[in-house]
Amino acid sequence: MEKFNFTEHSHRRFNPLNGEWILVSPHRTKRPWQGKVENLNEERRPEYDPKCYLCPGNERSGGQKNPDYADTFVFQNDFSALVPDVPNGEFSDGELFYAKSEQGFCKVICFSPRHDLTIPEMDVTNIKKVIDLWQNEYRELGKLDFVNYVQIFENKGDIMGCSNPHPHGQVWSQNSIPGEPAKEQERQKAYYQKHGRTMLGDYVKRELELKERILVENDYFVALVPFWATWPFEAMILPKKEVANLIQLSDEDKKAFADCYKKLTVMYDNLFETSFPYSAGVHQAPTDGEEHPEWHLHMHFYPPLLRSATVKKFMVGYEMMANPQRDITAEQSAERLRSLPAEHYKTK
Template sequence: MAELRWNPLLRTWTMVAGNRQERPNLRTDGCPFCPGSGNVPSTYDVLEYDNDFPALTTDPDEPDAVGSELSPVAPNYGKCEVILYSPQHDVSLHDLSVTHLTRLVELWTERQRILSSDPRIKYIFPFENRGEEVGVTMRHPHGQLYAYPFVPLKIRTELESARVWHDEHGSCLFCDLTRDEVSDGRRVILANESFVAYIPSFTDYPYGVFVASRAHKGSFLDFTPSERTDLARMLKTLTGGFDLLFSRRFPYMMCIHQIPVNSPEDVGCEESYHFHIEFYPPLRGETTVKYYASSEMGAWAACNPLRVEDTAPALAAACRKFEQTIVKP
């Protein structure tokens, strides 16, 4: 049984998905995402694959009869997709060519266009979990995409903060943040014509990089072909730098934030909100993990155990080192 349950304390929905208990855990009996498995085409480069264990579905279950006035329930309408990066089982995102990664960005763009045509979808969220430290159960290179029937609480909070800043200053909060980081320079990791990668001073994680578009853009649908290629190049170099930093496979959560769709209460948000990617890498050292514990989870009071002015130069150097190894497409 899967459904949505309303949290009256935070005023947002919780997805309940008992079916996900059946997911395989680092299975050793073959990979369903590899060609020849019978689950995917015999040849592909990048591919959308409907999640076998979705928390959200366009054919939702009837909710359990457990709701109340305080905490109603709703159907789990939406879509959960797997985005396969490559047919090769053992590659990482940074092993793929810029040309290949541009096709990945184009697939994200295509899914944004298709899913936003459903009026019941309010927010489209592509993301990647990498590494056992963040709960990955399939090693094959892939990300996921959730299309929600509501705007998630963290996005809602960002939208409101951006709206308030725009009302008070007449400018985009993310444009101003990126401009300040470039001006300061100490926390900048990478930059190209279209994007800047930096570790903002306030991030929860020692290596919590943000990637922001230089131009004020709201979603993948707003990018030009050259911007899509620049994003592909930046993701390749950044993730390659991550793996060089401690000479190991670097775990992370990559979260792509865009404007909502089909959301009347967010009409006009494209003026104040801005496409960006937030990385949450749990490592604070080669073998040490920065855990999200009671203060972070119970009070939403984050604590970063390291100064990002110290971590950013090391990651920037690793990215420069990786960039020297890239063969141009």
């Protein structure tokens, strides 16, 4: 009987961070996709757009005017999903109907005053300024009594819900720990209680030994395709040392983080020679006043492109009704991304 080989045969992979499984079907693609060549008429944006509500000096959609900022800029979202002045309250009707009020803040972070840049086109020094701002927002929002979690994220590309092409991200903070970090909280805590070490600290060490899924590595950080990756070219950025939150990062750490952030996103853009869409977010320890030695800071990247600049992969059918499934393996994705040039395709 043929011997099982997970690079050839269908199998399930376990995600230790959330306790869920993914079905992998590598026999459907015996080798990494070469990608469809498309001549896209990619929009060339100006450095400054007088109609953009995020550009320096412009009026935002809520009527406020942006300062003439030169680096990064943060402001309270004019149409926040969470607001701080919500009265405490709840609704309960037996075991099946329950709701509770939720306070919070939603902020927008402009990465650069330039309208025409994205993270892979910015230099490492300026990307570090974005991480500096993340660090400050986590610190200041986390001091508020009613804020127990701070979620930092970036949506890049209109297919990922980005409503403005100006380079920006968001920071949402709230009473409760949201669903995805809550799953990771539970799993990481159980691992730490059992081993006395962080789950992702052990994971990073083993990935660095194997070298199969590593994309970028420097002295302090690593970018890799996780063994349990769900999206076609999913990736993570993690510190090599056990760091629970952004506050614990030194200047050198933040430079290394920025270096990985840039190099990974350049890989993405070069894959299909397009501004590669993704949703990315930082997961870190809650700000609930408790010690969280189990937490290991990390950043997820979920890009939807599958075969080309226009062929997307979304969770549908079996994936929505059963569990996630993918054809191209994590190892194939990593090999494909590693093979790309380091120079951004626009600079050719």
